[in-house]
Amino acid sequence: MKAPAPVNRHHIKKPEYKQSESMDLLSSTQSIIKDAIKRLGYTEEMYELLKEPLRVITVRIPVRMDDGSIKIFTGYRSQHNDAVGPTKGGVRFHPEVNEDEVKALSIWMSLKCGITNLPYGGGKGGIICDPRNMSFGELERLSRGYVRAISQIVGPTKDIPAPDVYTNSQIMAWMMDEYSRLREFDSPGFITGKPLVLGGSQGRETATARGVTICIEEAVKKKGIDLQGAHIIVQGFGNAGSFLAKFMYDAGAKVIGISDANGALYDLEGLDIPYLLDRRDSFGTVTNLFSDVITNQELLEKECDILVPAAISNQITAQNADRIKAKIIVEAANGPTTLEATKILDGKEVLLVPDILASAGGVTVSYFEWVQNNQGYYWSEEEVARKLRKVMVDSFAAIYSISQSHKVDMRLAAYMVGIRKHAEASHYRGWI
């Protein structure tokens, strides 16, 4: 790895898509839900219920900017299905977030909670903004404004937000503080991913990466690969990607590539991950400190044993799937691989561990945080790690076994496991 050099932002090349390929996350997820519901023997009415969220709210949030002007931001909160219990899921701050994406993400949260057997349905939120160009004060006012705008439909027994792309424990703290000013019956269980001093859980910050790590450990056993010395590429160096890279480095694997929104670093000898972790900023950016960067798309196509997309959606498509050389892909990001690409990779016998399984460690420890908040009794990091491991190992085994017995790919198997609880609960409630 070369020493830091003057900033040289690499041009971000968008991935190419085939004309016929669907990049629409909502319609893609609906088509798999349809297949899963049918294979489980449920009716068309059940599909009609579960293919869309029960509730989606769009809000407009006026925020006083530092220059004195007022800017109006648009935000969303989507609640997929609350037959099992309150809805749960993160809030992303991103310039390209939109209503359909938030709807799809809330459906995926239901699937994750179904797979890990948490007493929740799925929820998700988003605000169209670019926090990288906003001050601390502007971000605080936006976070508080969002909570005021959605306060009627969220709460510790209704819908519990958490961090996602470009949001963090500080933003969760502001949101919790705003909620506690609005509601008489304050509870830290309104939101998870909080700082430890405000009722956060040990292990939540690293939970998504821990869950991905456990999936990698299970996947290499299936493929007969030794993790020690295995070559790993991680796309994204934020909460999910950076801790994952560190866990892989600590396990003796060789992390040969990492990336962020500006480009990618690649070194066949292995990157110095602790050095990079020390230098990344709070948005998971580090490559702008280097001059010898390649593009994200070039990185994805490099030879490796394990590829972990841990950034954004639609990165592996029908256009590049054929050129992907990894033997195992573990999806830390939500929706990084299109359906067409999933089929191509399955044909190449790549073991693909899907997002709704691989990234479920985050919501699992968020659930632990909510339980600890509700009982007012806090667990050690070891206890959280032990409980998380059991959930992830059992979930991986259940999905792998369904994929083998039904001769379907791991994604469809995960949908079959994840949707069942919501279908059953909706049925028992007499909705269908």
Ligand SMILES: NC(=O)C1=CN([C@@H]2O[C@H](COP(=O)(O)OP(=O)(O)OC[C@H]3O[C@@H](n4cnc5c(N)ncnc54)[C@H](O)[C@@H]3O)[C@@H](O)[C@H]2O)C=CC1
């Ligand atoms: N934080 C969590 O607990 C969970 C996160 N996830 C998913 O993991 C993924 C990453 O989330 P976090 O690490 O939390 O976000 P983050 O905001 O901490 O980091 C995002 C990373 O992606 C990079 N990135 C952004 N745009 C990019 C682009 N166009 N090309 C390449 N890289 C780009 C950023 O530079 C940064 O390194 C997302 O898909 C998120 O939904 C899934 C489950 C839980």
Ligand SMILES: O=C(O)CCC(=O)C(=O)O
């Ligand atoms: O921690 C949570 O509740 C949700 C995490 C999340 O948004 C996700 O898994 O995509």
